[in-house]
Amino acid sequence: NAGVMQNPRHLVRRRGQEARLRCSPMKGHSHVYWYRQLPEEGLKFMVYLQKENIIDESGMPKERFSAEFPKEGPSILRIQQVVRGDSAAYFCASSPQGDVGKLFFGSGTQLSVL
Amino acid sequence: AQSVTQLGSHVSVSEGALVLLRCNYSSSVPPYLFWYVQYPNQGLQLLLKYTTGATLVKGINGFEAEFKKSETSFHLTKPSAHMSDAAEYFCAVSEKTSYDKVIFGPGTSLSVIP
Numbered sequence: 390n391a392g393v394m395q396n397p398r399h400l401v402r403r404r405g406q407e408a409r410l411r412c413s414p415m416k417g418h419s420h421v422y423w424y425r426q427l428p429e430e431g432l433k434f435m436v437y438l439q440k441e442n443i444i445d446e447s448g449m450p451k452e453r454f455s456a457e458f459p460k461e462g463p464s465i466l467r468i469q470q471v472v473r474g475d476s477a478a479y480f481c482a483s484s485p486q487g488d489v490g491k492l493f494f495g496s497g498t499q500l501s502v503l
Numbered sequence: 504a505q506s507v508t509q510l511g512s513h514v515s516v517s518e519g520a521l522v523l524l525r526c527n528y529s530s531s532v533p534p535y536l537f538w539y540v541q542y543p544n545q546g547l548q549l550l551l552k553y554t555t556g557a558t559l560v561k562g563i564n565g566f567e568a569e570f571k572k573s574e575t576s577f578h579l580t581k582p583s584a585h586m587s588d589a590a591e592y593f594c595a596v597s598e599k600t601s602y603d604k605v606i607f608g609p610g611t612s613l614s615v616i617p
Contacts, residue, residue, distance in 0.1 A: 490554075497545075
């Protein structure tokens with residue numbers, strides 16, 4: 390039973406480019422969360438999605454960031470016109486419905502903006 | 504709003520010594536509390552969780568934590584540290600609403616000295 394799959398593991402972008410981060414949840418999980426981790430900081434909640442629905446995007450920056458979880462395929466976190474401050478590790482987690490707080494994490498995508 | 508504080512961003516213990524990682528939370532309703540561990544270059548793994556019932560919770564790898572409502576604390580302990588325990592530890596809180604939004608603390612890096 391494969392775990393949460395994130396790709397790419399490392400992504401390098403120049404300022405102004407777009408970054409697309411992908412996350413495939415565990416089989417049977419319909420809830421996806423995205424977190425951002427900066428050095429010396431904890432994980433900051435960004436967005437919570439279910440299939441075809443954004444449930445809570447209170448942690449997402451108002452501009453340049455978007456997320457989706459289509460009916461088919463992985464969840465995508467998209468960052469347009471990246472800036473150096475976007476450099477961070479981005480983690481995706483999935484959970485089965487009903488098991489409070491039991492998140493299964495992917496290995497993360499390390500985004501570096503040059 | 505929920506929040507989590509972890510006293511001590513870095514903790515060092517000798518192999519075989521007691522491990523104590525501190526966590527305090529704030530929550531407007533009875534919380535669900537969690538400890539997660541992150542090994543280098545990996546995603547987070549759930550160590551243990553408290554939802555209701557017994558306030559002393561046992562987790563994997565010999566760790567346990569005690570929920571103390573009067574102190575708003577959920578400290579993590581292990582009687583005897585092992586080299587393999589060296590990792591980053593995150594305390595987290597969740598308020599059961601219509602979904603499981605988990606808020607993480609800043610983390611404590613545990614070093615184990617041979």
